[in-house]
Amino acid sequence: MSKLAEFKALEAQLAEQLAQLDALKNDDGLKKEIEFEQKLRALLGEYSFSLREVKLILDPHARPERAAPAARQPRRERQVKVYLNPNNGERIETKGGNHKLLKEWKSQYGAETVESWLQD
Known part of the structure; x- marks a missing residue:
């Protein structure tokens, strides 16, 4: 592919992505999610809680994401x-x-x- 054709293809992709970005900026659902996240983070900061702690409060039986691997069983003893x-x-x-x-x-x-x- 020539440099000019590659440039035009990338330019077209960029224009398409910019159009998608503009559509998302005007989306009411996205605006609500951003507002919710900002308020949630402010609330977490006010009470000194992390998202992980809130998850454990809401679902105490949930397995923590970055937990240590389950304890491995000891190796079987070698036979003589x-x-x-x-x-x-x-x-x-x-x-x-x-x-x-x-x-x-x-x-x-x-x-x-x-x-x-x-x-x-």
């Missing part, structure tokens, strides 16, 4: 895994995969082989 090395009879009990000897076995024999040593 028992590995038995058939080559030398050594036994490892661990809850995770960060066990030093288990890592050595996995590097020596391969992870798939070591996982097959898992006892039920």
Whole structure:
């Protein structure tokens, strides 16, 4: 699109938006809402209340908008895994995969082989 065509398109959009803005400025409903908001804010300031506090007064069961997330349930405890090395009879009990000897076995024999040593 040429610069001139782009300019004319934007100019047309601006004219349309200005027409919509003028229509809203003359709308009685909007004028009433603006007046209501001004009076409400003045009243809130007079009594030192926030909109959030007023919402809670009007609807005490409403959930606050920016409340902390609901308390998460604790993580399930990890199960103990028992590995038995058939080559030398050594036994490892661990809850995770960060066990030093288990890592050595996995590097020596391969992870798939070591996982097959898992006892039920």
